[in-house]
Amino acid sequence: MSSTYEKLQKSLASIRKVTDFKPEIGITLGSGLGGLAEKIDKVCEISYKDIEGFPVSTVSGHDGRFIFGTLSGKRVVVMSGRVHFYEGYRMEEVVTPVRIMGLLGAKTVLLTNAAGGINLDFKPGDLMMITDHISLFVQNPLLGQNADELGPRFPDMSTVYDRRLQEKIRQAAAATGFDIKEGVYVQLTGPSYETPAEIRMLRKIGADAAGMSTVVEAIAANHMGLRVAGISCITNMAAGILDQPLNHEEVKATADMVKEKFEELVMEFIKIIE
Secondary structure: OHHHHHHHHHHHHHOOOOOOOOOOOOEEEEEOHHHHHHHHHEEEEEHHHHHOOOOEEEEEOOOOEEEEEEEEEEEEEEEEOOOOOOHOHHHHOHHHHHHHHHOOOOOEEEEEEEEOOOOOOOOOOEEEEEEEEEEOOOOOOOOOOOOOOOOOOOOOOOEOOHHHHHHHHHHHHHHHOOEEEEEEEEOOOOOOOHHHHHHHHHOOOOOOOOEEEOHHHHHHHHHHOEEEEEEEEEEEEEEEOOOOOOOHHHOOOOOOHHHHHHHHHHHHHHHHOO
């Protein structure tokens, strides 16, 4: 047994002492998007601090708990609050939660985040379906000894974001009357925001939105053979586009402004996926 898998099994055992709930879908809620958790018909909640070997979120807007229950008729486990590389955690720890969702039984994961808009056609409050990502700027979570119990040494990344799930997001957007954007998401380490020069570079290499999460979780989930979908809430325009400084309070305020739109879209998406 690899050391990574052994650690995951200890965390899994802590959860199984509390619940034997087996989710179909795992959902990770980004900054300011935790309100969806209140829509769940809850079976139980587990704080990250009560799970052996589990990283604990330290960021405002991330409350740090697993919620088990049903949403839109599907069994879900929701990660209300995630952990980030910039908090000082190792990348292996950052992807522990999404791996645990897979080990709990989830076959599909929906990763959401708050992101800065790089595409000049975007505006704050837009929702963007992630069609692909750029991971050149963060450490790969699969570095080191491969956990063969989870997946292959060299996983294919041609279609990280499942195309059938992308079509379901489009259908959900149409059903709810939302004009959803589509684009490429890039993860950077943070915690500082990007400079205008960095944003100009990212636009030239094909990025539409930038943030400090999600990509490494998508890599880890894809490694395990999980189906992955992603949605970004464009909470601000990235550095240099507007003549104003960036701050986390703006991120949370914009996410709060569009939370009903976000929640309605996700609930419709969950309802129509297989």
